Amino acid sequence: MPETQPTRKRGNFIRTIIERDIAQGKNNGQVVTRFPPEPNGYLHIGHAKSICLNFGFAADYNGRCHLRFDDTNPIKEDVEFIEAIKEDVRWLGFDWGKYEYHASDYFERLYQYAEELIMKGKAYVCELGPDEIREYRGTPTQPGRESPYRNRPIRESLDLFRRMRAGEFAEGTRVLRAKIDMASPNLNMRDPVVYRIRKQPHPRTGDKWCIYPMYDFAHCLSDAIEGVTHSLCTLEFEDHRPLYDWFLDQLDVPSHPQQIEFARLNISYTVLSKRMLRQLIDEGVVTGWGDPRMPTIKGLRKRGYTPESIRQFSEDVGLAKANSIVDMAMLENAIRDDLDPKVPRLMCVHKPLKVVIDNYEESRVEYMKAPYYPNDPEKMGYRQTPFTREIFIEQDDFMEDPPKKFFRLAPGREVRLRFSYIIKCVDVVKDPRTGEVIELHCTYDPDSLGKKPVGRKVKGTIHWVSANQGVPAILKLYDRLFTVPNPAGEGGNFMDYLNPSSLEVVRNAVIEPAIKDVGKPGARFQFERKGFYFLDPEDSTPDMFVFNRIVSLKSKWERIRGGAGTAHTK
Ligand code: ATP
Ligand code: MG
Numbered sequence: 408m409p410e411t412q413p414t415r416k417r418g419n420f421i422r423t424i425i426e427r428d429i430a431q432g433k434n435n436g437q438v439v440t441r442f443p444p445e446p447n448g449y450l451h452i453g454h455a456k457s458i459c460l461n462f463g464f465a466a467d468y469n470g471r472c473h474l475r476f477d478d479t480n481p482i483k484e485d486v487e488f489i490e491a492i493k494e495d496v497r498w499l500g501f502d503w504g505k506y507e508y509h510a511s512d513y514f515e516r517l518y519q520y521a522e523e524l525i526m527k528g529k530a531y532v533c534e535l536g537p538d539e540i541r542e543y544r545g546t547p548t549q550p551g552r553e554s555p556y557r558n559r560p561i562r563e564s565l566d567l568f569r570r571m572r573a574g575e576f577a578e579g580t581r582v583l584r585a586k587i588d589m590a591s592p593n594l595n596m597r598d599p600v601v602y603r604i605r606k607q608p609h610p611r612t613g614d615k616w617c618i619y620p621m622y623d624f625a626h627c628l629s630d631a632i633e634g635v636t637h638s639l640c641t642l643e644f645e646d647h648r649p650l651y652d653w654f655l656d657q658l659d660v661p662s663h664p665q666q667i668e669f670a671r672l673n674i675s676y677t678v679l680s681k682r683m684l685r686q687l688i689d690e691g692v693v694t695g696w697g698d699p700r701m702p703t704i705k706g707l708r709k710r711g712y713t714p715e716s717i718r719q720f721s722e723d724v725g726l727a728k729a730n731s732i733v734d735m736a737m738l739e740n741a742i743r744d745d746l747d748p749k750v751p752r753l754m755c756v757h758k759p760l761k762v763v764i765d766n767y768e769e770s771r772v773e774y775m776k777a778p779y780y781p782n783d784p785e786k787m788g789y790r791q792t793p794f795t796r797e798i799f800i801e802q803d804d805f806m807e808d809p810p811k812k813f814f815r816l817a818p819g820r821e822v823r824l825r826f827s828y829i830i831k832c833v834d835v836v837k838d839p840r841t842g843e844v845i846e847l848h849c850t851y852d853p854d855s856l857g858k859k860p861v862g863r864k865v866k867g868t869i870h871w872v873s874a875n876q877g878v879p880a881i882l883k884l885y886d887r888l889f890t891v892p893n894p895a896g897e898g899g900n901f902m903d904y905l906n907p908s909s910l911e912v913v914r915n916a917v918i919e920p921a922i923k924d925v926g927k928p929g930a931r932f933q934f935e936r937k938g939f940y941f942l943d944p945e946d947s948t949p950d951m952f953v954f955n956r957i958v959s960l961k962s963k964w965e966r967i968r969g970g971a972g973t974a975h976t977k
Pocket of ligand 2: 445
């Protein structure tokens with residue numbers, strides 16, 4: 408089992424409201440929240456934020472959090488998504504216990520509430536077509552016009568509504584509308600549609616219904632039926648709150664939950680909208696919802712992210728009342744911070760360049776003692792990494808004609824091999840046709856093991872792996888999906904800003920042989936000087952280790968932009 412650390416929590420405006428309610432004895436001091444996904448896609452990290460909030464508050468105040476599938480739209484939904492959503496919520500570390508609900512389970516009760524509304528003179532069946540309804544609604548600056556059916560007798564609406572349910576009418580010919588105020592400055596209050604005809608079977612209720620409730624009606628009532636106390640939702644529902652309260656005020660409901668809005672999470676260099684994510688899949692940019700580049704929970708899991716890092720990130724981005732974009736670097740820092748103290752380090756050469764150490768005997772092997780946790784050697788002890796006459800170093804740790812500040816290997820220069828000797832480059836072998844450097848010859852200083860060199864400075868230390876004892880590996884180097892911070896907001900099509908190198912597959916990487924002892928499928932490592940990697944349990948085979956790069960040690964994006972990640976939440 409991985410170590411799990413409790414999330415470090417902060418204060419925020421919702422916590423303040425909840426604590427005040429508890430102090431005042433509102434809802435008998437109870438806290439009941441819910442996470443209400445629409446099962447029309449996989450969850451993304453924005454949903455994770457909502458999950459962490461809702462389940463987090465419930466846990467913090469001894470309450471409960473319901474998992475409610477908001478499955479009122481029969482057209483877009485699929486059971487595949489229901490199972491995937493449950494898996495993701497569980498993986499994030501939350502448990503809804505017996506509190507799994509489906510809005511579709513309430514269809515009969517919702518229908519009864521709709522009849523109650525009609526009987527109270529608060530709803531009517533309207534026979535305007537969809538275009539007419541839109542036209543009658545008016546605009547933000549112009550009041551709407553009343554439907555000619557608005558004042559029809561209650562009896563008549565009730566009869567028509569029952570016949571709508573019975574399937575007597577075609578789609579689009581009739582709707583049930585709330586009777587509120589066509590002159591309201593809030594368009595949501597201009598006699599909104601409550602029920603519409605959809606002759607579509609529903610994944611859970613089959614052919615039982617041919618009328619379906621609208622979100623605004625179903626959501627507040629589902630909350631009230633379940634005894635939710637704090638109904639947290641994203642900012643775009645702020646203008647819907649008067650309607651949420653209106654329905655609950657008209658009807659004889661068991662409770663009146665409080666809707667509280669917060670800003671949705673947006674992250675730079677990606678998109679958090681199911682519609683756009685679906686487009687990436689449909690156009691073959693990624694392999695599916697679980698592609699490791701996707702900001703979906705499934706994708707992040709496949710990439711190697713930990714639930715702890717996502718929970719901590721969700722907490723650290725804070726809660727705002729205005730929409731903003733959080734820097735992707737913050738998410739990347741969250742996984743670095745989580746993994747740095749809890750995964751062992753190894754050396755892995757990504758793009759090998761062979762180095763022959765001329766003054767080291769051919770048959771000799773020395774085992775270099777190297778701690779798995781250099782900052783805390785006792786934690787897991789040491790591995791013995793073999794040092795041999797031929798080793799691999801990174802191609803880019805050598806430059807034939809280096810600039811002044813290059814502290815790695817170059818002709819005539821010295822470098823320290825991590826946990827081993829100092830070597831000096833004495834010769835460079837090139838491919839006679841291409842001029843490419845294919846091999847280096849070096850000498851080692853036998854006196855340099857574990858000691859500072861005498862009379863000279865060696866500034867650089869590089870990682871390396873024995874050429875004949877190293878273990879081959881495939882590395883999938885993942886990077887951001889887009890090249891601009893706000894692909895959806897640049898104007899134009901977000902697909903124009905795809906990062907062409909969001910995946911680079913390295914097929915001839917070499918890892919020190921200790922990987923055979925510690926390389927359990929699903930294990931995570933820090934490869935020295937490179938980054939954090941996940942030994943992919945699905946893609947690896949008995950004879951090939953396949954690693955996903957979760958995140959590099961330092962992002963080239965940060966170097967370009969010259970700054971660590973901060974949340975722009977002001
Ligand atoms: P999308 O726009 O990606 O399709 P959605 O809001 O339609 O998302 P739902 O399944 O309806 O997705 O959302 C379930 C819950 O998750 C809702 O309470 C919603 O407010 C919340 N949620 C969705 N996206 C975000 C986000 N980016 N940040 C915070 N909460 C979110
Ligand atoms: Mg939605």
